[in-house]
Amino acid sequence: MSKLKYAMVGGGQGAFIGGVHRKAIALDGQIELVAGALSSSAEKARASGRELGLADERNHASWEALLADELQRPASERIDFVSIVTPNHVHFPVARAFAEAGIHVVCDKPLVHTSEQAADLGRVVAKSGVVFGVTYNYTGYPMVREARDLVRKGAIGQVRKVIVEYNQGWLATRLEGGDNKQADWRTDPARSGMAGAIGDIGSHAENLALTVTGLEIESLCADLTSFVPGRKLDDDGNMLLRFTNGARGVLIASQIEVGCENDFRLRVFGSTGTLDWRQEDPNYLVHAPIDGPKRILTRGSPWLGESAKLATRLPTGHPEAFIEAFANVYLGVAAHIRALQAGSKPDPLAADYPTLADGARGVRFIEKTVESAASSHKWTSLQ
Amino acid sequence: MSKLKYAMVGGGQGAFIGGVHRKAIALDGQIELVAGALSSSAEKARASGRELGLADERNHASWEALLADELQRPASERIDFVSIVTPNHVHFPVARAFAEAGIHVVCDKPLVHTSEQAADLGRVVAKSGVVFGVTYNYTGYPMVREARDLVRKGAIGQVRKVIVEYNQGWLATRLEGGDNKQADWRTDPARSGMAGAIGDIGSHAENLALTVTGLEIESLCADLTSFVPGRKLDDDGNMLLRFTNGARGVLIASQIEVGCENDFRLRVFGSTGTLDWRQEDPNYLVHAPIDGPKRILTRGSPWLGESAKLATRLPTGHPEAFIEAFANVYLGVAAHIRALQAGSKPDPLAADYPTLADGARGVRFIEKTVESAASSHKWTSLQ
Amino acid sequence: MSKLKYAMVGGGQGAFIGGVHRKAIALDGQIELVAGALSSSAEKARASGRELGLADERNHASWEALLADELQRPASERIDFVSIVTPNHVHFPVARAFAEAGIHVVCDKPLVHTSEQAADLGRVVAKSGVVFGVTYNYTGYPMVREARDLVRKGAIGQVRKVIVEYNQGWLATRLEGGDNKQADWRTDPARSGMAGAIGDIGSHAENLALTVTGLEIESLCADLTSFVPGRKLDDDGNMLLRFTNGARGVLIASQIEVGCENDFRLRVFGSTGTLDWRQEDPNYLVHAPIDGPKRILTRGSPWLGESAKLATRLPTGHPEAFIEAFANVYLGVAAHIRALQAGSKPDPLAADYPTLADGARGVRFIEKTVESAASSHKWTSLQ
Amino acid sequence: MSKLKYAMVGGGQGAFIGGVHRKAIALDGQIELVAGALSSSAEKARASGRELGLADERNHASWEALLADELQRPASERIDFVSIVTPNHVHFPVARAFAEAGIHVVCDKPLVHTSEQAADLGRVVAKSGVVFGVTYNYTGYPMVREARDLVRKGAIGQVRKVIVEYNQGWLATRLEGGDNKQADWRTDPARSGMAGAIGDIGSHAENLALTVTGLEIESLCADLTSFVPGRKLDDDGNMLLRFTNGARGVLIASQIEVGCENDFRLRVFGSTGTLDWRQEDPNYLVHAPIDGPKRILTRGSPWLGESAKLATRLPTGHPEAFIEAFANVYLGVAAHIRALQAGSKPDPLAADYPTLADGARGVRFIEKTVESAASSHKWTSLQ
Secondary structure, X not given: OOOEEEEEEOOOOXXXXXXXXXXXXXXXXXXXXXXXXXXXXXXXHHHHHHHOOOOHHHEOOOHHHHHHHHHOOOOOOOOOEEEEOOOHHHHHHHHHHHHHOOOEEEEOOOOOOOHHHHHHHHHHHHHHOOOEEEOOHHHHOHHHHHHHHHHHOOOOOOEEEEEEEXXXXXXXXXXXXXXXXXXXXXXXXXXXXXXXXXXXXXXXXXXXXXHHHOOOEEEEEEEEEOOOOOOOOOOEEEEEEEEOOOOEEEEEEEOOOOOOOOEEEEEEEEOOEEEEEEOOOOOEEEEEXXXXXXXXXXXXXXXXXXXXXXXXXXXXXXXXXXHHHHHHHHHHHHHHHHHHHHOOOOOOOOOOOOEHHHHHHHHHHHHHHHHHHHOOOOOEEOO | OOOEXXXXXXXXXXXXXXXXXXXXXXXXXXXXXXXXXXXXXXXHHHHHHHHOOXXXXXXXXXXXXXXHHHHOOOOOOOOOXXXXXXXXXXXXXXXXXXXXXXXXXXXXXXXXXXXXXXXXXXXXXXXXXXXXXXXXXHHHOHHHHHHHHHHHOOOOOOEEXXXXXXXXXXXXXXXXXXXXXXXXXXXXXXXXXXXXXXXXXXXXXXXXXXXHHOOOEEEEEEEEEOOOOOOOOOOEEEEEEEEXXXXXXXXXXEOOOOOOOOEEEEEEEEOOEEEEEXXXXXXXXXXXXXXXXXXXXXXXXXXXXXXXXXXXXXXXXXXXXXXXXXXXXXXXXXXXXXXXHHOOOOOOOOOOOOEHHHHHHHHXXXXXXXXXXXXXXXXXXXX | OOOXXXXXXXXXXXXXXXXXXXXXXHHXXXXXXXXXXXXXXXXXXXHHHHHOOOOHHHEOOXXXXXXXXXXXXXXXXXXXXXXXXXXXXXXHHHHHHHHHOOOXXXXXXXXXXXXXXXXXXXXXXXXXXXXXXXXXXXXXXXXXXXXXXXXXXXXXXXXXXXXXXXEOOOOOOOOOOOOOHHHHHHOOHHHHOOOOHHHHHHHHHHHHHHHHHOOOEEEEEEEEEOOOOOOOOOOEEEEEEEXXXXXXXXXXXXXXXXXXXXXXXXXXXXXXXXXXXXXXXXXXXXXXXXXXXXXXXXXXXXXXXXXXXXXXXXXXXXXXXXXXXXXXXXXXXXXXXXXXXXXXXXXXOOOOOOEHHHHHXXXXXXXXXXXXXXXXXXXXXXX | OOOEEEEEEOOOOOOOHHHHHHHHHHXXXXXXXXXXXXXXXXXXXXXXXXXXXXXXXXXXOOHHHHHHHHHHOOOOOOOOEEEEOOOHXXXXXXXXHHHXXXXXXXXXXXXXXXXXHHHHHHHHHHHHOOOEEEOOHHHHOHHHHHHHHHHHOOOOOOEEEEEEEEEOOOOOOOXXXXXXXXXXXXXXXXXXOOOXXXXXXXXXXXXXXXXXXXXXXXXXXXXXXXXXXXXXXXXXXXXXXXXXXXXXEEEEEEOOOOOOOOEEEEEEXXXXXXXXXXXXXOOEEEEEEOOOOXXXXXXXXXXOOHHHHXXXXXXXXXXXXXXXHHHHHHHHHHHHHHHHHHOOOOOOOOOOOOEHHHHHHHHHHHHHHHHHHHOXXXXXXXX
């Protein structure tokens, strides 16, 4: 199997998530970095690319230069996809331009700043037919896929209630305005978008809950707060959810809960069973059937479904973690791209990744959350 | 130290919680059962009393008979207090009558059905000057008391957020209308009151959160659901909270979460630290300071405060549990009664128990929750 | 059901375990303390008895006086059994005298100092026919009884291996010779016997392992150490075990493992499954079948066996703990005594408690451990 | 930083651990696979190399051909090191030949079959001066490095006791002789060596314990068993340890403990504190100081030492796992190689990996364990 080639936009020196994407992509030896425009600063972009061993002619000072250069290369040299790992406000122009040019795209989340942008992007992608993945990376965990399978198979009956919480504490004090580049842009409306914690991690919570349950949110009632003085965006959000099937939910996303590291947990309560998964202990999924004791499902076990098995690299007890989950999203995109290149129908089990539709739904979720919180906290419809 | 004497109203054959009260009271050998009216059925009352070894002349067919008999006995024989463990709708008349007669009262929660009843009871108790305890038993856990102490001492700074959840699953299917006496009265508005899960366990959540944090709820926005067909009261409740100091909160109380046994958890997030306590693992309290690793505080440790120490019977690692916590509430009431009898001022450390004010606040919480849920789920003020 | 009456020997002011026995006995309201000789110091004995509300004429300065007084009382007043909770060296004379006098006995562990004493006691008890319980209290936990049941029912196939560990840290520094009465006598060969940690907690480990598995130790190879300078008895013991059925084992008992509170854990590995129980989290038992995921069995669940159910007071999720387990041992003895008094055959399910044979086996285990450790650590036969 | 180049010997189709090595090496983008002799079967070797994208001229049918080819290449093309991931019996000849030829080596464990081979290899390596790493991969975990640091810094005082256990269950039934290639060679003395569970995982336990504590084993007393009928090597081993500083220990290594996945745990008890680490939950290290509550140290925290920090890629709460630990061993070797290539002194913090000396000590440990178990289980000296 020949390697796919990709370029990265963003993720230069001092960035955090770009390096994670690169490690995840490198892990399985199926995809290689060949080009980049790694920073909005031309100088930093070049330096970052050199550090990563990019050839000079494919190490660009801007994403526009990268795109132009790719388009003039022969197909055999050209990248198979671009990975966009910039701050949020840059997602839209880059994704739109590459998609329009017919280059497959992987874009970080939240996808864009507004539903209008998402709709526009949707039209462009529909027209060009490119593969478009959004790195809701947590859905790449094998036990998340097992949870999704169990819900689909009816293992917990009808879903009645969802509690999804994403607890962090790193922004409990004022970090912005100092050396912390992450804190800086994530609390800046111009770069982060209209929401803070809700945009950054609440959107992960929304996507995980909907991906696993297959439900849609009918309406929500949100309370957003900025606890740290001077902060411009919410650093704490809590909301009640109603799903279209009548199920109820609670979603919590906070970055001021001291001592919480990346405590992302999903509980799905059905009429005949419950599922409980925690990101900080991701190799396990607790399944409580109504008529027997709790069962601890572990990644790598023979009694798991095909989807979890396919997403697994190591035997039980040899823990896999964050990077492998991230890598699974890229493998899903890669499987889709390879199928298109081979002219075959993608295997849905392999081409398993969050799509543009997930991304657009997430943008709408953020908008409606902010709307509910601003409007005397009324229940706000998403349908 | 001579033993205190008590009578029990309710808690006869087939009841659950009465036996727990009796074991808790018996545990420390300081209080003894001498009289009772153990059921609303005269026959069952008598049979239950005989089973417990009550003397015939103190084994009554009704609480009215019990009260009359006690009042004609000499002080040396008379009960020191009555313990009321009946279904909710009986609390008010019994508590009112004994309090009016000058007999100290311990009453189960929720206290009464309406704020009007609570106010009336408050006037009676104020006039007679009796001790009045309400068995919010979870506040009797040593590590809950430690949490309360740590908040008071400023160990976590200013409280910003509270997540309190009380997850049960025993009512996930229709149990009422069958053999399950518990399920029967708890889902019956006439006996249980205007709320189901919120009344039974939501009120515990409210009391625990307010006891530990010392905060008051400013307003709430609730969503109540009855998932099981035909059920007359809520079996699932979720709400957003705002506290008078500006803190935010989430309260979850459910009895349809399959696999959840008695999963009652309180998290309090402050500006400089976090506390996390779980009722199913009650001997531990996790304290996350903002500037160091999480600390696992264990009951019985020398570095705990006086309140937790006083509530502790066994060394660390020798687990204490539900019954000991219950017993601590009774020991608190007993300390108050003994102080009154001795004409001394009660030691607040010893006379530590939930009071009539806690009970009345809990009734108002239930009323406002139901009001919010019924009124298109608006934010509803409690102040 | 009329209450049984008992006297206590030992357990006066400043003692630890006597108070635990009393609380455990009081819990269920079926047994009452009527007499005592609570200390070897006459003055302290009297003061302790007064504190507990003993009538003066049944509050004795010595166990000899207690015994003499009981024997001259009419049967209707006389104690049903004596509970011996003294330091170890006093067990033998007291137990022997009461048993010889035909009074049922509950004695703390380790039973006596030597196998000769145990054999002598065995002859006395056989002759008098008294009920004789030994408070290996950990076997009273419901989930320990469930584990024993599961092994008996073949749920884990043939037992191949046992790992039993009892980790404590309270003697990691020199506490003896100061105010700590517990530390004082437990590290004194004259009062504690030939072993320290092995006698105090290793004997619990041995009994738990053999009770649950039904196996017998064929031989052992032990290493005993006194880490704290000046300590006269072992404070750390580790040994390899071979069982008569060919199973292997590891037993660890230590009191110098800093941070360990009462970390007593038993793992039993069979050919088709594994059981794992921890005393510090006693309401759960993990069962790993060879052909499916781990199952978390919880006390109070409907799918448990009769023995665990009978030992349970509260619903699942309402934790029971140390005192309830202790109480179960007393209830087992009481059931046996009541059956004898009623002239009926004891129900083995109810009359479930560690016997004199358990106690004698434990003494032999201690002797052989010390012998192995002293003899260049050779494998030493117990058969 | 230019990439290092390596060749792999072993790890072809159907093998397990070779693929793990490759993913670990690929993760950080610093080292690339350029050549290989991936199987002892010429045909499978070629097919495996093609699958991995090796150029035909560097895809060899045997390790001898690989070595010959490398030696005739110019330095600029030549591999920087070889990674040996064959079954155990092949380690010695390959490692010896490459080391003798002046090529750096990374070899899987256990290093070789006998101490004679280890000594011979030691002489060769000393003469050629190559870097030689042994993939005791568990020492690459950041929290293992933190534990080692804490011991060195005196955070737990003098080490008194070590409990190290490596519990697996995958060989609880007879898997050898069927399709399971892993089971096949690991239970075959000709390929695995003189020990089974002790060689495969007991050697990891030994290395982890000695690496973290800095202690050496003075003597041991072992019991080895083959529980599964027909199995030629031990599938369960338990032993008592004595260290040269007087500390005591217990080492457990088993592959028949049903339900145990890769339950590798190390506890180190010192005079003033305890450390507890579990491989299945590797991002945490529990530190129990004698004078305060347990502290949960988490990977990525600012209060960790330099060694743990250097081994960390992601923030706290974003779990790292098995592959990252493996990668850390390779990064340590790479740092050493780069320093040699640059003519500089290796930074010990960076060039942190298990060496030939660790490997040789591990071989001796296996030999002495087998000797002790065979000799009526006597204590056997390692010094």
